[in-house]
Amino acid sequence: MTSHCVNLEETDFIEVLFVCDEKYGAFMATTIASILKNAASDDHFRFHIVDCGLKRTSLEAIDELKKSRPFEVVYYKHELPKSLYSIDSRFSPVVFHRLFAARFLPDSLDKILSLDVDTVVLSSLRELWNTPLEGAFVAAVTDRYMSEERCKSIGIENKTYYFNAGVLLMNLKVWREADVVGKLLDIIQEFQGRLDYLDQDALNIYASRNGFRLVSENWNVHPLDYVAGQTQILHYMGSRRNVPCLDILYSYAALTKYKRLPFQKTSYKFKRFLCLFMQLFLFRRKDRRNLRKRMGVR
Numbered sequence: 001m002t003s004h005c006v007n008l009e010e011t012d013f014i015e016v017l018f019v020c021d022e023k024y025g026a027f028m029a030t031t032i033a034s035i036l037k038n039a040a041s042d043d044h045f046r047f048h049i050v051d052c053g054l055k056r057t058s059l060e061a062i063d064e065l066k067k068s069r070p071f072e073v074v075y076y077k078h079e080l081p082k083s084l085y086s087i088d089s090r091f092s093p094v095v096f097h098r099l100f101a102a103r104f105l106p107d108s109l110d111k112i113l114s115l116d117v118d119t120v121v122l123s124s125l126r127e128l129w130n131t132p133l134e135g136a137f138v139a140a141v142t143d144r145y146m147s148e149e150r151c152k153s154i155g156i157e158n159k160t161y162y163f164n165a166g167v168l169l170m171n172l173k174v175w176r177e178a179d180v181v182g183k184l185l186d187i188i189q190e191f192q193g194r195l196d197y198l199d200q201d202a203l204n205i206y207a208s209r210n211g212f213r214l215v216s217e218n219w220n221v222h223p224l225d226y227v228a229g230q231t232q233i234l235h236y237m238g239s240r241r242n243v244p245c246l247d248i249l250y251s252y253a254a255l256t257k258y259k260r261l262p263f264q265k266t267s268y269k270f271k272r273f274l275c276l277f278m279q280l281f282l283f284r285r286k287d288r289r290n291l292r293k294r295m296g297v298r
C-alpha cells in the first residue's frame with residue numbers, strides 16, 4: 001500500500017513571482033492556469049504576487065483556480081522608492097517591483113522564478129526551476145529581438161548576452177549578499193534617459209559586469225518562433241494583434257473565471273462551438289484543419 005500522506009514542511013515548492021495590477025488580472029490568471037494545466041503530477045506551486053491594486057474579483061479568479069489543482073498563494077504590497085516614479089514616463093513603475101524581490105520576499109527563499117503575466121507555460125517548470133545557478137545572480141534567455149546597436153549603446157558588445165527579463169530565475173541569496181538592488185539603482189541613475197527597457201536594461205548592464213546564466217531558448221519564446229512540442233514558455237511580449245499563437249493564449253484564458261482576455265472580441269468557447277458546427281459541412285480533413293487555423297481555434 002502506498003501512503004498518500006504529504007508532509008507539508010518538506011514540500012518542495014516551485015516558487016513563482018508575479019507583479020500585477022488590475023489591468024492585467026485576467027492575464028495573470030491565464031498564466032497561472034497554464035502552469036497548473038501543464039504541471040507534472042508531483043509539482044507543487046507557491047505563487048508570490050505583488051498586488052499593485054488588484055480588485056476582489058481578480059483575487060477570486062486566482063482562488064478559483066485552486067479547484068483545478070491546489071496551490072499556495074502569498075500577496076505582497078510593496079512601495080517603490082519615490083525616485084523611481086519620475087525616472088521615465090513611458091513606462092508604468094509597476095515593472096520595477098520585481099527588482100526588489102530579494103528585499104520583500106522572506107529570507108527563507110533562496111531563489112524565485114519571476115514570470116511576466118503575458119506568458120503561457122506549456123510544460124512543467126521543474127527543469128527550469130532546478131537550473132543550477134552556481135554563483136550567477138539570474139538565469140535567463142537571450143532576447144532574439146534586441147538589436148546589436150541597442151545592446152552596444154548600453155555597453156553590451158555581444159547581443160547573445162542581452163537577455164529578456166520576462167522569464168527570470170533569480171538567485172535571491174546572491175542578490176542579498178551582493179546588494180544587487182542597490183547596484184541596480186545606481187545603474188538606473190547612471191544611465192538615466194538611456195534605458196529604453198528600464199528594468200531589463202539595468203539587469204543586463206549589471207549582468208555584463210558580473211555575469212549571468214543563459215538557459216535554453218525554449219523557456220522564453222516569442223510567438224513568431226513557436227515550435228509545437230518544443231516551446232516551453234510562450235511570451236507574447238505585450239503584442240495582442242497579428243501575432244501567431246493567440247489561440248493558445250485564448251485556450252488558457254478559457255480555463256479562468258474570466259473566460260477571455262479583455263481584448264478578445266468573441267468568446268473563445270463560442271468561436272470553438274461555431275467552428276465545430278461549420279466543420280460538419282467540410283468533408284476533407286485538410287479543409288477542417290484550415291478552418292480551425294483561420295478561426296484561431298485549437
Ligand SMILES: [Mn+2]
Nearest residue numbers: 116118166237
Ligand atoms: Mn512581457
